[in-house]
Amino acid sequence: MATDPGRLIDALVGTGVEFVVIGGVALVLHGSARTTGDLDVCYSRQQSNLAALERALAPLHPTLRGAPSELPFRLDVATLRAGLNFTLSTEGGDIDLLGEVVGVGGFADVARDAVRMELHGHPVRVMSLDTLERAKRAAGRRRDLLDLAEILEIRRRRS
Amino acid sequence: MLGSQVAARASGVGYRDPDKGSQDELAEELAAELDGTLIDECLALSPSERLDRLRKLLEFVGSARRPGGDGSGPAD
Numbered sequence: 001m002a003t004d005p006g007r008l009i010d011a012l013v014g015t016g017v018e019f020v021v022i023g024g025v026a027l028v029l030h031g032s033a034r035t036t037g038d039l040d041v042c043y044s045r046q047q048s049n050l051a052a053l054e055r056a057l058a059p060l061h062p063t064l065r066g067a068p069s070e071l072p073f074r075l076d077v078a079t080l081r082a083g084l085n086f087t088l089s090t091e092g093g094d095i096d097l098l099g100e101v102v103g104v105g106g107f108a109d110v111a112r113d114a115v116r117m118e119l120h121g122h123p124v125r126v127m128s129l130d131t132l133e134r135a136k137r138a139a140g141r142r143r144d145l146l147d148l149a150e151i152l153e154i155r156r157r158r159s
Numbered sequence: 160m161l162g163s164q165v166a167a168r169a170s171g172v173g174y175r176d177p178d179k180g181s182q183d184e185l186a187e188e189l190a191a192e193l194d195g196t197l198i199d200e201c202l203a204l205s206p207s208e209r210l211d212r213l214r215k216l217l218e219f220v221g222s223a224r225r226p227g228g229d230g231s232g233p234a235d
Contacts, residue, residue, distance in 0.1 A: 002221035006210050028213050031202040033194070035216050093217075117206040126206075137182060148182065149189035153198055156190070 003093025005039045006120060008060075011092060013122045015056040018044035020114045022101060022127040022135070024147075029117055029126050031158075032150045038087075038094035042127075044107040045099055050080040053097070060090035103138020104131055129154065 005025050012019055021029065024036025043053060054076050062075045065087045073079075075088065084099035100106050114125040127135070133151050136144040201209055 002214075002217040004214050004217075006207075006214055009210075025210075025213070028201075028209050029206045031198060031204075031209065033197040033201050035213060035220070037217065119210060120207050140182075145182065145185055146189055148186035149193060150198070152186055152190040153193050153195055154202070157195060157198055157202060 001091070001093055003038055003095075005093070007092040008039045008090070008095050009119060009124060010122070011056045011060060012041065012053075013124065015052045017052045017056050018046070018049045018107065018111075020107070020110045020125040020127055022098065022110065022132070023096070026127040026132055027147055027150060029119075030129050030132070030151075031154050032147075034147070034150060038096055040096040040098060042098045042101050042107050042110040044111075045081075047077070047081075050077045053080060057088070057090060057095075060092045062088040062090045062095075065089045065094060101135050103135045 009021070019041040021039070022042050023038075023040030024032075024034060025039050027034060028036065043049060057075055062073075063069070064071065064073050067073065075086070080086075080097075086097040088095050088097065101110055104110055110127060110131065111125060113128045113131060115128050116123045117126050118124075129151060133148065136147045136151070201212070204212065
C-alpha cells in the first residue's frame, strides 16, 4: 500500500498526539522535490502521549515492518514504553516513530525550534530546516548528502 | 531531477564516504546539479499541497509497481 502521509498525520492529530514531523516528509513540507516512502515523526515519551499514540494508530492496525506476519505484536502503551524507535506498517502506510533523533536529541529538543505549518486545517509541528540540516549531517549516510544539497538549494531559492 | 554524476553518487558508484569537513563541499556540488525549477514549483505550493503532491507521487509509484502497472513511475 502506498503511504498516505496526510492520513497518518490526521490520525495523530485526531487523538492529540504530541509529535514533530521529521525526515523526508519534513523536507518535502519545506519545499523539497524529493519523494519518501514513509512518515517519520519524533514523539513525546510522556505516558499520556503514549496512550494517545496507541489510540491514533490502533484503527490503522500497525504491524512491525519487516517482521514475520505470525509474530504477535500489539502497539500499546506497554510496548511503546519498553521501546524507543519503531518502524511500522499500517493501513495508512509506513510510519517510523522515533523517541530520539541522532544529532538532535529527544522530543523536547526537536520541538524547541520546530515550525508550525497548517496541514489540511490543522497546525502541525515540523522540524525546522536548521535542525533537519543538523540531523542529516549527524546521520551522514549517502542519501543524507543529497538531502543536504536540497536544503542548500531550498535556502538559496527562498532568499 | 538529478544529473548523471549525482545519480551515480546516490547509487554509490564512485562514492567516497566524506568526513564532516567535506560535507559542505559535496553538498554544494550536488546542489549545483539539482533541478532548481522543480524546487521552485514545490516552493510555490502550500504545505498541504506539497503533502498532496507527495501522496499522488507515491500512489503513482505504487500503481506502477503493481501487476498491470506501466512501470513508468518515478523512483523513490
